[in-house]
Amino acid sequence: MAAQHNEKIIKCDQKVNITATFGSDLVLEGATSIPNILLKTYNQIGISDFQMLLLIQMIRLNVEKKEYYPNPEMLAEYMEADPPRINREISILLEKEIITTSEYYDSGRKVIFKGYDFEPLFLKVSDIWAGIRAREIEESEKLLKIMVNSRDFTDIKFHNKTVGLIPIFENEFGRALSPIEVEQIEQWAEEAEARLIVEALKQAVLRGKHNFKYINSILAEWKRNNLQTLEAIAEYDREFQNRRSGRAIRGGEAGAGTVAAGNKNNSRKKEFIKTLYI
Incomplete structure (x- = not known):
């Protein structure tokens, strides 16, 4: 049922620029705004690709046309499916309590x-989001504990690079990172x-x-040398x-040779001077 009229008002002026x-x-x-987290997690909820497209059309009609209860015939106008199939898919979504x-x-x-x-639907999405965020927080806390207790980087395992790296940097710098610094870490994590x-x-x-500039120079050096x-890196x-x-050794040897040669020349000069006065 539509809560208001949906007739489109068309401009009467015939001189129009089509672009x-x-x-x-x-x-x-x-x-129609569809949250990215929904697009990334709908398969985990048990929604098929067809059902996701159907939901998008239902949300669009809700927002754009104020059609809160579109019938299968109306939805079929925007999809490559007949009304009976759309009706079945809606029944499945209702049965799954999506x-x-x-x-x-x-x-x-x-x-x-x-x-x-x-x-x-959005309650299920929020549950998945909460689970993902809880795992990220748990992982970050474990990483911080490793850093504080052992200060050993070798056994750290990362699931989400940026989430894992930020607390390590903050612990070493002794402060919260700025948005620009977080963005820099994200860029490093991509490369x-x-x-x-x-x-x-x-x-x-x-x-x-x-400082980040020095760390960036180290990473750039490693990248140049593949x-x-x-x-x-250790090798x-x-x-x-x-x-x-x-x-350093060769420089030391060269320096010693120069000193020896200089001493020899000085001895010759002294002998020559003696011949002049004795």
């Missing part, structure tokens, strides 16, 4: 009418394994560099230290 008219209708016709029917009161017209109620990000944080902390595991660091030690 502008389309743009105008695009705005004036409105939009939707229900309720009575509504139209205060303007002073009438009570029947309509589909989507509250059970690198969580273990590598934590290792970069660890190296920065050990060097007394508590270092994708902790083992590869890279060993080779770097060996090269630096080798340069």
Whole structure:
């Protein structure tokens, strides 16, 4: 049943720009907002792809046309299905208690009418969301406990990279992260394994560099050298230290040779001076 008239008002002016008219209708016709969390979790609720599309059409008619109780024939106009199938699918949704029917009161017209109620659907979605969030919080608390008790990064396992990384950074920095810093971590998490990000944080902390710019430079260096595991990073660091030690030794030998040569030249000068005065 519609709570109000749905006739469309059409502009009478014949001189219209079709592109502008389309743009105008695009705005004036409105939009149907479907939560992303519903689109991501409807299969967990037991809703089929067809039933999800059916629900979207029912919600659209509810919002756009004020059709709170659309019949199968009306819904069939917008779907590739006949009214009998639509009727069966609605019956399944009602049986699964994904939707229900309720009575509504139209205060303007002073009438009570029947309509589909989507509250059970969103209640089920909220239950799934709460379960996901509870697991994320539990995981974060476990990570924080590991950090506080052992300060050992090697055994940390991540389910959600960003959720797992944020408390680790906040613990090391001793403060809450800013939105920009959280966004930076999200960007790192898209490009690198969580273990590598934590290792970069660890190296920065050990060097007394508590800033994101330094951590970013470490990750960029590893990316340039295609270092994708902790083992590869450790080997890279060993080779770097060996090269630096080798340069120091060679530099020391060269310096010693220069000193020896200088001493020899000084002795020759002294001998030459003696020949002049003795």
